[in-house]
Amino acid sequence: MTTIGIDKVSRWFGNVVAVNDITMTIGPGVTGLLGPNGAGKSTLINMMAGFLAPSSGAVTLDATPIWRNEQAYRQIGIVPEREAMYDFLTAREFVEANAELHGLPEPGAAAQRALATVEMQYAQDRRIETYSKGMRQRAKMASALVHEPSVLLLDEPFNGMDPRQRLQLMALLRRMGAEGRTVLFSSHILEEVEQLAHHIEVVVAGRHAASGDFRKIRRLMTDRPHRYLVRSSDDRRLASVLIAHASTAGIELDWTEKALRIQAIDFAGFTEFLPRIARDHDIRLYAVSPSDESLESVFSYLVTA
Amino acid sequence: MTTTAAGPRPQAAGPSSGPALFHPTVARLTYRGLLGRRRALLLLALPMLLLIIVVAVRALAGQDDGTTADLLRSFALAAMVPLVGVIAGTGAIGPEIDDGAIVYLLAKPIRRSTIILTKLVVAIAVTAAFCAVPTLIAGLILNGNGQRLAVAFAVAAAVASVAYAAIFLMLGVITRHAVVVGLVYALVWEGVVGNLVPGARTLSVQQWALAVAQKVSENSTVTSDVSLPTSVVLLVVATCAATWFAVRKLSTLKLAGEE
Secondary structure, eight states: OOOEEEEEEEEEETTEEEEEEEEEEEOSEEEEEEOOTTSSHHHHHHHHTTSSOOSEEEEEETTEEOTTOGGGGGTEEEEOSSOOSOTTSBHHHHHHHHHHHTTOSOHHHHHHHHHHHTTOGGGTTSBGGGOOHHHHHHHHHHHHHTTOOSEEEESSTTTTOOHHHHHHHHHHHHHHHHTTOEEEEEESOHHHHHHHOSEEEEEETTEEEEEEEHHHHHHHHHTSOEEEEEEESOHHHHHHHHHTSTTEEEEEEETTTTEEEEEESOHHHHHHHHHHHHHHTTOOEEEEEESSOSHHHHHHHHHHO | OOOOOOOSOOOOOOTTSSOSSOOHHHHHHHHHHHTSHHHHHHHHHHHHHHHHHHHHHHHHHOOOHHHHHHHIIIIIIIIIHHHHHHHHHHHTTHHHHHHSTTHHHHTSSSOHHHHHHHHHHHHHHHHHHHHHHHHHHHHHHHHTTGGGHHHHHHHHHHHHHHHHHHHHHHHHHHOTTHHHHHHHIIIIIIIIIHHHOHHHHTTOHHHHHHHHHHHHOOOTTOOOSSOHHHHHHHHHHHHHHHHHHHHHHHHTOOOOOOO
């Protein structure tokens, strides 16, 4: 049972604050670190991996600081986002070298176990430079698992993987979590996190936006006010009908765009109600477009929620 | 992925076991990276050029001690050794830092000083092998080791290899433009300033190595502006200081600056 502690951690690069006063604890099981690109996820993972010193605060592994503590790597396995490995080696040589670097007594056997776990034995004698993206990812996984670490840190592990490889990796991570290992992976894709992690930590613009059970946070995300731009054959009449309905929080008549700007609070209710009411009142809908559906706006909403 | 039951958890050796200053796996990864196809060709180019030139000179001008000393000093020691040193020294660590593969060394229970010292040993061995050996052969071809010129310059090349490997390895850790900085240093400082500006010669690896060559050879034209004791001290100081600084920089190497 190993726990990563992040206590009032900030990290800045020059004048740019990448991580801003974050406190969280990552315990056994699978945790998803969710946030849009550039939110500070990689910076956080790099601090947990001991590759980056926090500008302030402390990052610890079972209460021992990780920065400049190479003994921590006996417990940590890392799958970096960057592609580069020792491409001139075969996967077998690469994973064996990792086992030797960990000082394992039987590096060959340990490498075979790790390669079997990620189903890469069939290609283990091919040079890594000939591998596809998914195969490289699995070779990286094998190198991270070779010393059977109690903590596994993965930075955007599903990037560039095909759906089958994605499912395989998810099954493996789920199993690692069920075994009591502390598994943390970062992602900017909501659905990935939804499928894998019950516990999530959301980071937006360097700040800790939310923490806890995925379903609760997901509800917060879907229940937020949604904005739509609607064009119809009779904007004024449509506005008057919509405002009477409970799912509509506000309507603005945009003269320049010749459209309605609608703020809806009940996502499901509004999307059902709008076409029905248009049909009932013989109003033709020309355009219905969500105006804030980007992931960034979803995350930003969480910060203010 | 399979649900193959994991075997017994491998027991890592304790911190006290294992080599403290040299790690054979780090060495293996370093030399395999260094002697990869393209870089091996680069490393071979200058020694091959030296041998072609000496064969031509020997055939056209015959055996001459003055020519031998001139050629070994101006081409082998002043150009070939620093340039091979740049390729081997920066190449021993720079590409791994650039592409991020160094993560696989750093995320291990190995001291950063062990990583640097191991890479230094490999860089020295490669530089010396690609410089001292061709220099010895060149000297033998030119005048058959007359006045011990071949041995003197081979020893000087080996000595210079140590300092150059350490300096360029350090550059490989501290800058992403290590090859460019190394080339400027090798060509401008060692090649031009070191040859033309009297004061700068005291701080030239080439002059320190020449002092060693002067001691070994029996040829009066092989001279250095720096005395042998000073040279030896400066060689040791430069090598140790560069290595110490490289360890220091690697210990605080920031792999994440992208965000």
